[in-house]
Amino acid sequence: MRQTKRYRVNKDNSLWHIYQTVSFWKVVKNVCIIQLGRYMPLLSVKNWLYRTFLRMKVGKTTAFALMVMPDTMFPEQIKVGSNCVIGYNTTILAHEYLIKEYRIGPVVIGDEVMVGANTTVLPGVTIGNGAIISAATLVNKDVPPGVFAGGNPMQIIYTKEELTERQEDDE
Template sequence: MRKTDKYPVEGPNSLWQMYRTVSRWKAVKNFIFIQISRYAPSLPLKRWIYRSVLGMKVGEHTSFALMVMVDVFFPERIEVGDNTIIGYNTTILTHEYLIKEYRIGTVHIGSHVMIGANTTILPGVTIGDHAVIGAGSVVHKDVAPYSFVAGNPLRVIREDVRLTEVIDKGEG
């Protein structure tokens, strides 16, 4: 179950009213720095932009691959642990604008997580430590620690990836 705060709107759909929820200046500044970080080959530069300019919580040795798109309106609601890899062209959203309401939720990504390329992470989800997300997945619900999930809709492929490590080493 995603954890989001819901805000009803009157009149036209909520996207037409987005600048009531976030300032234009913040949106433009975030967009510029997100675009720089999408193309920058330097992982330390990306981490500095995410932490210092966008206000994200990003752990040590966490890597954001080329073309990762973080939420432009509320990037400060993204938290990523240590030694995590966010794969190519992944999108991390913390907001969703709907017809009669908008929703905002914090995204928590644990430590030692592997997120495959072209994944979309929706607002309000928690991805546990050591989880593996298959490429092209849509993460619309919480992911347990050590689990391997993939697909759209998201489904559990393996509940405990530690078992795979033991088998791979010939110990199982």
């Protein structure tokens, strides 16, 4: 179950009232930093930008590939552990605006997690240490540590034990 906080709205859809939710200038700053980061070839500089200006928690030697899109409204809700790879064109959302409500929830990605290209991580999700997420996955629920998961909707493809056994067979 995703851990999001729900905020009901009256009348117009929730996105119509976006700047009552988050400051316009915060969004402008975040969009500029994120666009710079999306194309930044130096991983250490990209991580510094995200930590310093977006207040994201990013572990050591974590690599955000080209075109990764962190949340523009609430990037401070994103925590990525150490030694992770976040694949090309992945989107990490900490908010979602719906018709009658909006939701905000932290995204926690553990240590040594690999997220494949073109994946979308929804708000309120935790991905456990050592998990592997295949490309083009919609991460719509928590992922246990050490598993291999993928698809839309996301499913566990290999448990931690099955994945360990496969890796031992490869050696």
